[in-house]
Amino acid sequence: MSDPWDGPPRQATRSPDARVPGQRRAATDGTRSPGGRAATRAAARARGGRGVRAGRPVGRGRRVLRILGICLSVLIVITSGAGWWFYQHLNGNIHSVSLDGKGGTEKADAFGRTPINILVMGSDGRTSATDCKLGGGCSKTGVQSGSNADVQMVMHISADRSNATVMSIPRDTMTRVPACRNSASGQSTNGYYGQINSALQYGPACQVATVHQLTGIPIDHFVKLDFSGVVKMSDAVGGVPVCVSDDVYDTYSHLKLSQGTHTLKGVAALEFVRSRHGFGDGSDLGRTISQHIFLSAMIRKFKSAGTLTDPSAVYGLADAATKALTVDDGLGSVKKLIALAADVNKVPTRRITFATMQTAPDPANKERVVVGAGAKALFSTIAGDQSLSTGSGKKSKAAAATAKATAPAVPASRIAVTVENGTPITGRASAVATALTGRGFSSGTTTANAPSPATTTTLTYGTGQKAEARTVAEALGLPASHLKQGTGTGLTLVLGSDWTSGSGYPGGGSAPAPADTKAAVSDAHASTADQAKTCAKVSPYKTVAINGVPMTPSQAYAAARSKPDSDG
Missing domain, CATH: 3.40.630.190 (LCP protein)
Known part of the structure; x- marks a missing residue:
């Protein structure tokens, strides 16, 4: 049998002069010489190491770590499975x-x-x-x-x-x-x-x-x-x-x-x-x-x-x-x-x-x-x-400052617009008209179908109504190049195929003035x-x-x- 904790392997049989562990011999001067366990401990101290008994907990520690490692692995497998089951269970509850x-x-x-x-x-x-x-x-x-x-x-x-x-x-x-x-x-x-x-x-x-x-x-x-x-x-x-x-x-x-x-x-x-x-x-x-x-x-x-x-x-x-x-x-x-x-x-x-x-x-x-x-x-x-x-x-200071800087010459509440749909998209005129009234424009704003399909969105205004047209254009982000003066009265916005979605003109660059938060609450x-x-x-x-x-x-x-x- 070998002992890995005490040097190289030794034979199981002993010579006649070999001492049995634990036996003690009397010293020649009549005192007891350190032998057996005491000798083992003394030798261990001299080597700066540990005796046999001190070594046993190290062996147990490794076994405990090995057992803990196995348990942890099993726990991870179990909790992962439970987590997956729980996730699937909750997903199965949802009705969409x-x-x-x-x-x-x-x-x-x-x-x-x-x-x-x-x-x-x-x-x-x-x-x-x-x-x-x-x-x-x-x-x-x-x-x-x-x-x-x-x-x-x-x-x-x-x-x-x-x-x-x-x-x-x-x-x-x-x-x-x-x-x-x-x-x-x-x-x-x-x-x-x-x-x-x-x-x-x-x-x-x-x-x-x-x-x-x-x-x-x-x-x-x-x-x-x-x-x-x-x-x-x-x-x-x-x-x-x-x-x-x-x-x-x-x-x-x-x-x-x-x-x-x-x-x-x-x-x-x-x-x-x-x-x-x-x-x-x-x-x-x-x-x-x-x-x-x-x-x-x-x-x-x-x-x-x-x-x-x-x-x-x-x-x-x-x-x-x-x-x-x-x-x-x-x-x-x-x-x-x-x-x-x-x-x-x-x-x-x-x-x-x-x-x-x-x-x-x-x-x-x-x-x-x-x-x-x-x-x-x-x-x-x-x-x-x-x-x-x-x-x-x-209103916040930023909102108030923005509102002041963009305050229109003609209040939106006094401006009514006829919005005509010149696109193939159903409901476009209604969507833009709703956006206008939502931004404070007159409830007299109406919708209709354009006489013919339109490629470009235009806002036509009557004599003396250029300021009103600018107010509408600023609210929708519509560039000034899309405004033109007509021979009739009122404001008519014809939606073209260049504006088929959203309540703001694509790439217009202008944002509507902030809503009045005082009125909102x-x-x-x-x-x-x-x-x-x-x-x-x-x-x-x-x-x-x-x-x-x-x-x-x-x-x-x-x-x-x-x-x-x-x-x-």
């Missing part, structure tokens, strides 16, 4: 739908960065037994097939990811719904004038096209949640803290909360975001404000320390989100959703502005609304990638996501009823003491 280019396309800025515009939709569909139970109303009809977009928010993330704007569009807004076909159900329409939320009956792409047509804002993506989706998301983040100004009981959404702050999960969270009779004036306008409070709190929760760094929390959130959402193909993978979340996470909460589209009563129906004063300025700030994060309504109930102490204002009006008796939500709370609170 094509937009078919109906929302327009965002343009990159001078640095090649592109803004992101997403239409966030909350569906009222009772398309499953779960949603029937949560939403009610299925006792006679059973599970339904159609749905409306009762929540519509355009979420804009700036090209440089420094700010964001979330604009709500009330569901009762009347507008023109374009021709659409739902690829899933086959249901189609040739277009009609109606309530904006009804466009979802013809598919998410139709809802996107309707909002794009109304606002002129290019919309790249959409995200849709149903009732159960709201429940899953609020549970996944561990509840959302909200505050109500007074006791409130909405007998329609069933939200019942005492005055103060509450953390809402599951059904309670759904009751809060659905409540339209509990807050404001008891209409959908008041509901958009309380929804902004809820979303602001959820964003703060997402960004709070621990939420996105806790693996179990991230797993629950990712699993819930992918199960809860329907998205467009451009967001139809875990990788793309993670990239979107990262973009949102870059924006500070103080620079995320919530606003509600300004409205006016519909002359034909007092229960409906139409686009109001200031809305076009709000649309323009979003389409123009301008920040509203100051919340004060004041006027009457828009603007707020920022960092306002943690804001409470939802409970309606002071008799918007609810118990046993047929009209009362305010606070009176209803007092009258229903036996009913448990939503967060009870």
Whole structure:
């Protein structure tokens, strides 16, 4: 047997004079000589090395390292497999739908960065037994097939990811719904004038096209949640803290909360975001404000320390989100959703502005609304990638200076343009006319087909209207060489085959003057996501009823003491 730790191999047999390890001999002077173990230790010390016993842990250490290495290899294989399974599992949860280019396309800025515009939709569909139970109303009809977009928010993330704007569009807004076909159900329409939320009956792409047509804002993506989706998301983040100004009981959404702050999960969270009779004036306008409070709190929760760094929390959130959402193909993978979340996470909460589209009563129906004063300025700030994060309504110094330097001699609001389509592209005149009115030009701007196809875009103006023509040209980036004086009156813009897409003339070099941010936030109930102490204002009006008796939500709370609170 050889001992690798003590010199060259030795024979197993011993000579008669050889000492057996451990034996001791008496010294000639009568003292004990160091032998056996003591001799081994002394020899080791003399060599500066270690004895046999000291060498054994080194052998064990190598064996332990070898075992750890094997275990680590197995662990890597297992976790890689689990990670791949998890990734595939989440991808399998996602349901995506094509937009078919109906929302327009965002343009990159001078640095090649592109803004992101997403239409966030909350569906009222009772398309499953779960949603029937949560939403009610299925006792006679059973599970339904159609749905409306009762929540519509355009979420804009700036090209440089420094700010964001979330604009709500009330569901009762009347507008023109374009021709659409739902690829899933086959249901189609040739277009009609109606309530904006009804466009979802013809598919998410139709809802996107309707909002794009109304606002002129290019919309790249959409995200849709149903009732159960709201429940899953609020549970996944561990509840959302909200505050109500007074006791409130909405007998329609069933939200019942005492005055103060509450953390809402599951059904309670759904009751809060659905409540339209509990807050404001008891209409959908008041509901958009309380929804902004809820979303602001959820964003703060997402960004709070621990939420996105806790693996179990991230797993629950990712699993819930992918199960809860329907998205467009451009967001139809875990990788793309993670990239979107990262973009949102870059924006500070103080620079995320919530606003509600300004409205006016519909002359034909007092229960409906139409686009109001200031809305076009709000649309323009979003389409123009301008920040509203100051919340004060004041323009930045740079914007004010630019506006002053480019101030037109004739205000845009006094200029109406006839836009004629001389291209083979359907809808071009409408797109450019919408861009003009969105930039503050007169609502008297009209569209038509050009008498014949045009190769070059021209802007013809009447006698004494050269200043008006220059104002239009500057807004569209149209070079002065494309302007000409005609014999008639008014301004006529003929779109040629040199301008077949976009709201600005290709290579024109001129940018439209910044929109008036004061007008954009006027009457828009603007707020920022960092306002943690804001409470939802409970309606002071008799918007609810118990046993047929009209009362305010606070009176209803007092009258229903036996009913448990939503967060009870």
